[in-house]
Amino acid sequence: MSDKKAILSPLPGVFYRKPSPELPDYAKEGDVIKAGEVVGLIEVMKNFYEIKAEEDVLIEQFVVENETIVDAGQELVLVKSQAS
Amino acid sequence: MLRIRDGGLQTLVQDMGRKEFYHLGVPPSGAADKYSYVLGNILLGNPHDYAALEITLLGPVIEFCKRTVIAITGAPCEVRLNEQPVPMWESLVIQEGDMLAFRMTTQGVKTYLCVSGGIQVPDVLGCKSTYVLSQLGGFHGRKLQAGDEVQIGEPLPGVFHQVGRRIPDEYIPAFSNEMDIRVVVGLSSYRLSDEGIKTFLNSEWQVGLESNNIAYRYTGATVSFKPFDPPFGAGNNSSNVVDIVYPIGAIMVPNEKELILLLRDATTGGGFVTIGTAINADLDLIAQSRPNTKTRFLAVTVDQAIEARLSKKRKILAVQELLR
Numbered sequence: 001m002s003d004k005k006a007i008l009s010p011l012p013g014v015f016y017r018k019p020s021p022e023l024p025d026y027a028k029e030g031d032v033i034k035a036g037e038v039v040g041l042i043e044v045m046k047n048f049y050e051i052k053a054e055e056d057v058l059i060e061q062f063v064v065e066n067e068t069i070v071d072a073g074q075e076l077v078l079v080k081s082q083a084s
Numbered sequence: 085m086l087r088i089r090d091g092g093l094q095t096l097v098q099d100m101g102r103k104e105f106y107h108l109g110v111p112p113s114g115a116a117d118k119y120s121y122v123l124g125n126i127l128l129g130n131p132h133d134y135a136a137l138e139i140t141l142l143g144p145v146i147e148f149c150k151r152t153v154i155a156i157t158g159a160p161c162e163v164r165l166n167e168q169p170v171p172m173w174e175s176l177v178i179q180e181g182d183m184l185a186f187r188m189t190t191q192g193v194k195t196y197l198c199v200s201g202g203i204q205v206p207d208v209l210g211c212k213s214t215y216v217l218s219q220l221g222g223f224h225g226r227k228l229q230a231g232d233e234v235q236i237g238e239p240l241p242g243v244f245h246q247v248g249r250r251i252p253d254e255y256i257p258a259f260s261n262e263m264d265i266r267v268v269v270g271l272s273s274y275r276l277s278d279e280g281i282k283t284f285l286n287s288e289w290q291v292g293l294e295s296n297n298i299a300y301r302y303t304g305a306t307v308s309f310k311p312f313d314p315p316f317g318a319g320n321n322s323s324n325v326v327d328i329v330y331p332i333g334a335i336m337v338p339n340e341k342e343l344i345l346l347l348r349d350a351t352t353g354g355g356f357v358t359i360g361t362a363i364n365a366d367l368d369l370i371a372q373s374r375p376n377t378k379t380r381f382l383a384v385t386v387d388q389a390i391e392a393r394l395s396k397k398r399k400i401l402a403v404q405e406l407l408r
Contacts, residue, residue: 010142010188011093012375013293044375045140045193045296047094047227069293072188 003081006063007051009070013044017066025066031059032082039077042070056082085149086199086236091229092144092186096214097203097222099135101348105209109352112332113213113221116297116348116371117194119396120158123251124198126404127155127175129240134202135212137228139195141374143186144228146197148178152239153200153247159192159259159372173251177244191259192372201237215349217298255403261377263369266384266392267335267360272325275357276337280307284359284381289343291377298350300370302343302379307359309340319355327355333362333370335381347371365392 009015017025017040026038033039038050039059057079064076088095098121101114115121115138122132137144143161156163156172163170164185170176172195178184189195205212205223214222223234273281287305295301309322317326323338329352330336336344336356345362347370362370363384373379384392 012141044293045094046294046298047140047296049093049142 003083004060005057005079005081006075007039007053007077007079009042009051009072009074009076011042011044011049012072013042013049013070015064015066015068015070015076016041016043017062027059029059029061033057033059051076053079058082086203086234087147087149088228088232088234089145089147089183089230091227091232092139093142094140095144095228096138096140096216097135097205097212097234098138098214099212100133101213102209102211102221106352107329110209110218110220111215111350111352112348113215113297114211114348115194115196115213117158117196117368119257119368119400120194121196121198122400123173123255123403124155124157124196126400126407127157127173127249127251128153128198128200129243129246130198130200130202133211134198134237135205136199136203137197139186139189139197141193142188143195145183145185148182148184149180150236150239151180152178152236153243154178154184155198156195157198157251158195159189161189161195162187171250173256175243175247175249177247191261191374193374194371199236200239200243204235204237217349249407251403252406255399257368257372259372261374263373263377263379265366265370265379265381266363266389267333267381268363268386268389269360269383271328271331271334271358271361273359275309275312275322275325276359277308277310280309280340281359283307284343285383287380289379289381291373291375291379293375295373295375296349297347297371299347300345300373302345303341306340307337307343309337309357323357324355325357327353328358329353330358331361333364333367334358335360335362345370363389363392365389365396
């Protein structure tokens with residue numbers, strides 16, 4: 001059974017999908033990523049915080065685009081749990 | 085010893101800050117919300133200036149390798165001790181092996197973890213505060229990260245008998261997403277038009293996402309400069325003056341659309357017009373303003389600013405007396 005979930009931003013700030021402008025995205029829609037892998041960054045107060053998957057997941061959809069300003073608690077990525 | 089399992093967004097060792105090097109270009113740094121920080125030390129019977137951990141927005145996960153007593157103060161934050169929620173503004177006993185996990189702050193920005201005997205790092209220029217920009221002081225001049233081992237002092241004699249002491253509710257600060265910050269207008273406010281000063285005081289400003297211990301940025305209104313021929317030694321933009329020493333709390337106007345309010349990690353001087361200075365008693369409130377906080381600036385006199393500072397000191401002494 002797979003289970004739909006959202007990864008939420010723990011912080012207000014700017015959401016980035018890549019580690020730096022010239023590097024590729026951390027993850028794409030359709031990717032399966034492991035627990036602890038990074039899906040994006042939040043920048044706030046001149047600090048970057050890595051947003052990680054809490055379990056193995058399939059990335060269904062990025063709800064916010066690269067460089068969007070988000071609020072704490074806002075949905076970032078819709079995922080499907082890959083736990084069996 | 086504290087074993088850091090997760091550093092959170094930005095967790096720094098802070099104390100009262102370094103006071104004697106401002107004229108050499110070294111800002112004081114130190115706890116951004118002094119009131120909350122000092123109350124944590126008072127709860128533990130520590131001297132007021134014992135070093136603590138300052139947590140920003142999203143907290144760390146810490147394993148304690150020693151039995152001790154702690155107090156958590158400042159911005160409201162969900163904190164769990166071995167998975168069980170624990171109260172803030174109260175002294176708590178910690179057993180060897182306990183795991184303390186901070187989550188995100190729900191209001192405000194800065195949460196403090198004070199430990200009996202204080203956080204132990206070497207003094208740099210007379211204190212333990214972290215100045216991140218110059219990698220000076222604190223724990224190797226940087227924020228804590230997973231794997232760090234931070235030394236703590238021996239618990240003070242008698243502190244285990246004081247577990248459960250609590251700051252009375254009326255002394256716990258309110259955290260809000262609307263702030264009134266008192267300022268003394270001046271330094272180079274004569275370079276703004278009358279309309280510009282009025283707009284500064286009558287507008288609602290918003291805290292920018294990039295605000296931090298160095299400075300807070302505000303946007304939301306337009307303050308106009310007076311037409312002016314820059315003197316020798318000043319830059320040729322309307323926002324330039326001949327270089328001055330900036331007081332902490334100085335509100336610079338780098339352009340008509342933005343204010344930059346200098347905090348305790350800020351540059352000590354430069355050549356921007358400053359419209360006024362936030363009063364010392366309100367620096368804690370500024371540091372506790374989350375991004376997007378609506379802010380109004382209220383003009384006060386120097387006498388009112390001094391009275392506000394003294395009244396804050398009296399409040400701290402009153403808490404200390406109550407908990408004696």
